[in-house]
Amino acid sequence: MYYESNLTQDQIAKITGYSRSMVSRLLTEARRQGVVEIRINHPMQRRRDLEQALQARLHLDEVWVMARGTLAHGEMLRRLGVLAARFLEAYLHDYMTLGTSWGTAVYETVNALQPRTFRGIRVVQMIGALGTPNPDIDGPELARRMARALAGQYATLPVPLIVESETTRQSLMRAPHVQRVTQFFRQIDLALVGVGTVEPEHASLLRAGYLTAEQLEDLRAAGAVGDVCAIHIALDGSLVDTPLTRCILGIDAETLRRVPIRIGVAGGQAKALPILAASRSGLINRLVTDEVAATFALRILEEGSLSYVNATEPDAD
Template sequence: MDSYTPELATDQIRLLTKVARMYHERGMRQPQIAAQLHISQPRVSRLLKRAVDLGIVRTTVIAPRGVYAELEEQIEQAYGLTEVIVADTEDQADEAHVMRALGAAAAVYLETTLMGGERIGVSSWSSTILATVEAMHPRPTPVADQVVQMLGGVGNVTAQTQATRIVGRLAALTGAQAVYLPAPGLLASGDMRQMFVTDPNIEPVLQAYQGLTMALVGVGSIEPSPLLRESGNAFAESELPALRGGGAVGDVCMRFFDETGTHVESAFDARVLGIAPDTLRAIPRRVAVAGGTRKTTAIRAALRGGWVNVLITDLQVARSLV
């Protein structure tokens, strides 16, 4: 930015200031200013630009209440993310309120950014993703080609209805084809998983993961969510110490990672029927809808490990991240 110099005459400064005030404070248009001051419109334009260069005019963006643009930018820069959206969630004690706020923010994000031709992978047992699809409005024209289940969606009948609804409703809202993974997400053994992998109904779904352009996921902590526990796809309580012993703090699609975001490889992986860690992290746009203070450590680790590159979270978690 230029600075004032002795060579810049006082009358020039006066004219610059006068034009700037007429334009920015009084709302006058450039032709009006030119006519009133008896100067040309091109000169008015040059004077306005010069006023900015000299710091006479400074542009300030004031975020309205409930918008946290500066905080979002801080998180983006700290973790190398493409985008961060902080939902306005002042009542942190009410988990249902936080869930609705996250779902509403994610719904607006998807409605705004889905432009067509997307192949979207979704996690099956995420309450925040369910809240997202419940909050979305149908698009007037198709904005996605496929919605693919990234983790086996078969489980307890009541919970399975929710997992099916995530895929089916998102597909209906976006005009896409729904692709289900008709198997449990967690199997009793690696041998049992191997049987499913070669099933003609399962194999094409697993192959579809290679062409996904976007992933829509939740972030889990070691303690399974109520929806996951109800589904019957959660690891048993007796198995959790082994995960903790390996350093695991959270998961995305039941792929666990430590505090640095590094994948915790274990025998548990062989029992999960869903997208592989490397395949997941190769998807160009990976959107996490996750919040709640109990998940702060897991969310931070997921960001560090590159499991996601777009984060939609609540205000308290966002503040903790920076």
Template sequence: MAERDELLLKIALLYYEEEITQSKIAEMLNLSRPTVASMLKEARQKGIVKIMIQHAEHDLLQKQASIRKKYHLQNLEIATLTNSNQKDIKAIAGELCTNLIEPLLPKIKNLGLGWGTTVYQYVTQANYLNLPDMKIIPLIGGVGLSHVKYHSNHLAFMLSQKYHSEVSYFYAPAIAESLEVKETLLKTNMLKEILTAGKNVDLAILGIGNPILSSTYHQLGYIDQTDTEILAKEKAIGDIGSTFFDKNGAPVFTDLSERMIGLSLEDIRKLKRVVIIATGEEKAESIETLLKMGFVTDLIIDETIADYLDQTKNPTD
């Protein structure tokens, strides 16, 4: 080993292993303190010293930065059970959504709201704020008899109570009983007004579903086994608003989708700011598809989805 490398190693061992200060090392070796600092830097550059950051959050933060850059996101939050007292990953995602959204709200006039179990977690954990100039607008039909707490109208009402804001209601089911019923509803002024308002919100908070494996439509009883088989045959991988879509982001048209009432994927793509909140590995592919379309501005996901997104190819490749 060269004489200088021996000195570099000696200084590194004294500093990093024996935890002796740079000033004391300088005194011991008859060197100046700036010389010791310089030689410690040289030891790192030559690979004699390698510094590794080992912390539970380090990999997560690197992954977060990588995904945010890859998909040009304004914000990305990853829900993890690490260092959390909560056991429900949806609840953690809901809390992250609250922390992300609420500082933005004083500048928001119209807040669009989707539906589902994860959006529900955001609403239940929302803080009490005074936002009388803001209006909350459901973006999909919100009338039904089962699992009412996940419906858009109920969520919008709950949130308006917490934020002391105005609220509008979507007086229609997410899926009409027939195409004729849908067409009749769409002719009413109430639906025309709520759809127009939804298309002009400043910020939208939406959940994502997988109509084959996991979806709000299943939980609310809108989809049966026959519908699932048809959607699988048509290669639907996700749903957002009132649209089922395939891996290319193209709408999947079936008798079921023709009866859906709410903002379409095309409508959502034109919104100013779109926040997606989702958990569950089964939603990873559908989220990747939406991210590649370039309209999602903010994303709250869990670690399983983050791992999937981090390993996929850059959309520009």
């Protein structure tokens, strides 16, 4: 009555026999329980100049760059997720298999999807679970959320992200209950992935407790500047091979590169180098980012200097 028929609380009270205060409490409870959801769709301004420059320099199929203005990092990520959701929705159709990774940018994208009903949608978790203090941004929950938004089915990968040895990894990946999920990897039509960094101040895998500071430093020493689906990559796009990277469970680089639509979502200054690496590696072929990351990435390309990246973004992820 209130939201669809535009009746006032007084009118609803007279019709239902409830007091006006009870009507108000019921409306509040409806929002708390998720019966009612309110979305504010801010106009999403884009930087077309940066989009064209990045697309040309990185040979990507499509790039969207959000105009950030003075937004703090957390609000930037939320709005970036909204923009990425609109980007992703343009590719959705019946009988698709979608793959998801993990992280805040992917969470914000999935959270901003407009609920729609598709036939034959399947969502697959592409990397092992992290068991983070915030399960909302972990792979299993993101696969479930995306499937619910699109009225589809989902398959979660029942393994941790990192194990203690390469032998353990190989054994787990051969297990029947794991192969029931990994068989879908080669059927993925669209992959939604975050782009991680190995900078200690901003490394999500370090914050999640999956990497120690020493392990992160080993990855840096081996040339890694970032990761996609925990596949660590150097600035030139080459894969980083260390004892640790051989213990990570999830989709491999070759299989990911065969996915037709590979959307990377990342924003902020700390993601400039990882975005360059991810694009050069072929692990992503489409990008949704903000003007800060885009500007810093282009500066590095144009001037060949990493000095811009060494400055700290005050509220970076």
